[in-house]
Amino acid sequence: MSEAIITFHGTAASIAAEDVLLSEKVEVSVIGRPNELGSDCGFCLKIPLDDLEKALEIIKKANIAIQGIYKVTMGPTGKRQYAPLTAPMVK
DSSP, X not given: OOEEEEEXXXXXXXXXXXHHHHHTTOOOEEEEOOGGGOSSXXXXXXXXXXXXXXXXXXXHHTTXXXXXXXXXXXXXXXXXXXXXXXXXXXX
16 A cells, blocks of 8 residues: 655644544554655654545644645665655645
8 A cells, every 4th residue: 555644843733733633534653764755753644545634634624734744655775765745735
């Protein structure tokens, strides 16, 4: 299953986003932020890539600012790689 990572500027935003996504029955997990994605906030959200558009709409309606969106892929050595995705709501 393909996954997406959504990063935020602070812990409060990541937890608020998790809450609104769970209330809308979107599969979501809070995970530690990978070092490759910076250090603004220690947490980020992992969701199935197929649910990304729905998740972004829900987060936007809740007025929660997103820092970045990444597609997770496996590199040739088996290490996770993070490819940035663009969305109009990324601040």
